[in-house]
Amino acid sequence: MPAVTVRHAADADLAQVGAVTAHAYVADGIVDADHWYADELRDAAARAAAATVLVAVDPGTGRVVGTLTLAAAGSPFAEIARDGEIELRMLAVDPGSRGAGIAEQLVVHALREAVGRGVRDVVLSTLETMHAAHRLYARLGFVPRPERDWSDEVTMRVHAWRAPQPPGALVEAATWPSPRTAAVDGWRVGLSGGVTRRAGSTIALVDVPDVRSAVDRVEQLYRQDGAPAVFRAGDPENPAGLAVELDRRGYTAAAVTDVLVRDLVAAPPAPGAAALAGAAVTVRVAQEPDDAWLDVWLGGKGGAREPSHAIVAGAPATYVTATDARGVDVAVIRAAPVDDWVALSCLQVVPGARRRGLGRALTEQALALAAADGAQRAFLQVEAGNAAALRLYGALAFRPAHRYAYRVQPLRDAGTGC
Numbered sequence: 001m002p003a004v005t006v007r008h009a010a011d012a013d014l015a016q017v018g019a020v021t022a023h024a025y026v027a028d029g030i031v032d033a034d035h036w037y038a039d040e041l042r043d044a045a046a047r048a049a050a051a052t053v054l055v056a057v058d059p060g061t062g063r064v065v066g067t068l069t070l071a072a073a074g075s076p077f078a079e080i081a082r083d084g085e086i087e088l089r090m091l092a093v094d095p096g097s098r099g100a101g102i103a104e105q106l107v108v109h110a111l112r113e114a115v116g117r118g119v120r121d122v123v124l125s126t127l128e129t130m131h132a133a134h135r136l137y138a139r140l141g142f143v144p145r146p147e148r149d150w151s152d153e154v155t156m157r158v159h160a161w162r163a164p165q166p167p168g169a170l171v172e173a174a175t176w177p178s179p180r181t182a183a184v185d186g187w188r189v190g191l192s193g194g195v196t197r198r199a200g201s202t203i204a205l206v207d208v209p210d211v212r213s214a215v216d217r218v219e220q221l222y223r224q225d226g227a228p229a230v231f232r233a234g235d236p237e238n239p240a241g242l243a244v245e246l247d248r249r250g251y252t253a254a255a256v257t258d259v260l261v262r263d264l265v266a267a268p269p270a271p272g273a274a275a276l277a278g279a280a281v282t283v284r285v286a287q288e289p290d291d292a293w294l295d296v297w298l299g300g301k302g303g304a305r306e307p308s309h310a311i312v313a314g315a316p317a318t319y320v321t322a323t324d325a326r327g328v329d330v331a332v333i334r335a336a337p338v339d340d341w342v343a344l345s346c347l348q349v350v351p352g353a354r355r356r357g358l359g360r361a362l363t364e365q366a367l368a369l370a371a372a373d374g375a376q377r378a379f380l381q382v383e384a385g386n387a388a389a390l391r392l393y394g395a396l397a398f399r400p401a402h403r404y405a406y407r408v409q410p411l412r413d414a415g416t417g418c
Contacts, residue, residue: 004065004102005387006109009044009053016064017044017055024092030127041090050076054109056093056102066093068106070113080123080148080158086114088124091133104136108394111140111161112258112384116403118236120163123148125156134159141399164261166402167341167379169203169235172259175336175343177314179307180225184217185209194227195307197255197406198381199314201230205237211245219409228411234404251407256384260398264342264371264378267397271368272361280325281358283365289319289334296321296332297348312346320366322358331358335366342370344380347389360392367396 009017022041025031031038040046047053047069056066069089071077081087088110093102114122124142126133137159148158170188178190178199185208192200208214215229222229231251233243276283286293289312298308317336324330330353334346344366349358367378380398382389 003059003387004056004105005059006054006056006105009048009055009064009067011048013055013057013064014044014048014053017047017053017067018042020064020094021067021090021092024095027095041092047077047090051078051089052113054106054113056106058097064094065097066102066106067091068110070110080125080150082123084119085121085123086110086117086119088122091124103133104140104394105391107136107140108390108400111163112390112400112403115163115258115400116256116384122161123158125150125158127154128157137161164263164399164401166259166261167338167343167377169205169232169237169404171338171341172343172379172381173199173203174338175315175317175341176311176345179310179314182221184221185214187214187218189218189221191221191225192227192311193225193307196311197230197408199311200225200227201232201406203232203235204239204242205235207239211239211241215242215245215249222409229409231407232404233407234402246407250410252410253405254408256403256405257381258384258390258400259379259381259402259404260390260393261377261379261401262367262396262398263376264367265376269364269367269371269396272364275357275361276322276365281322281330281361283362284321284323285369286319286321287317289313292329293319293321293332296329296350297346299348299350318366318369320362320369322362324353331362333362333366335370337370337373337375340374340376342367342373342375342378344378360396363392363396 018041022038025041026033026038044053052070054068055064058065068091069077071081071087071089073081073083073085077089078087091103091106111122142159142161145158145160150156176198178192180191182189182191186206187202187204189202190200194200202218219229231246233246289309294309312334315336317334320333321329322331331349332346333344336343344363347359347363370378380393382393
């Protein structure tokens, strides 16, 4: 796939958005250039005022090469969406830019956007003759809903997508445990001395009698730990009033994170051994992270080996390392099982070995090992802005299931300089 950037449309994009949309529909014979609907396609400003318009932009030229609109149920551009659904409309890719996966990037970004809003159901309408689009939708997990097909001037086929069930905050935490934990009114306070937000955050999944008092006590624990307080926010079980209280205290949103999920049973993963062999790389598998594994991982992360070892070795896991023909370790990944899940993390490829498919191959290898050990589902967590990782995991059939963010206490209030 090309390195296009998918983002929300800006006002300056809207003229291009309208032109690309109308041009694509006319070129495909869906509508005549002088049809009233072509005028609606050109009016991207009206769409942007009532819906969310995404654009795929060529970063080299700044040119809009694709677009997609998300319409909430009940909004002017929603034709079939019901309560609790988001509707995708007006997917268009410039004819000269097709065949490179831009439509897929737009749809996947839209699915992540829907999940990030807490919406788990996405619908769209398509023509019977749009076979390439049908293949794309099927690959991404959409299913036909013939009972919802409808007609205007032509018959429209409805396809629907439902977000996979996420593992949940506690399952995720079990695969990346905190060095120390404390409880505040049923909230799980993870303390890592500021080494990692994932292990060093508070998971608040129950209501409390007094949110303000509970946050005060959480902040006191973090002061004793020498780090700013961090809350994981965005889980549906978060108590009412928590977000408002964090806003009041000036907590910032950091590391907006997508939880991606894939099934290991209906579509068993194939090991990446062939790709690794093609790259003249061998693999070793261990149940503990040795210094060499840690050095490859930390080479991209920074940080000290000792506290990092305590965190990654804090739960049962398999540690996979790829070694090149010189005997040099060039890539690592970690796979931690819990219940019927496996969590993938710590994928790192050294700079000199990148762009050779090692990241994908090592991920496939870890998934195959986990499936052989009985895992039925896999998940991983990716920062929402990490476009390269999201493309990789999307190609490996991972789908968005949940989005959360870490809310971080302002340093001026944290009593620490770290």
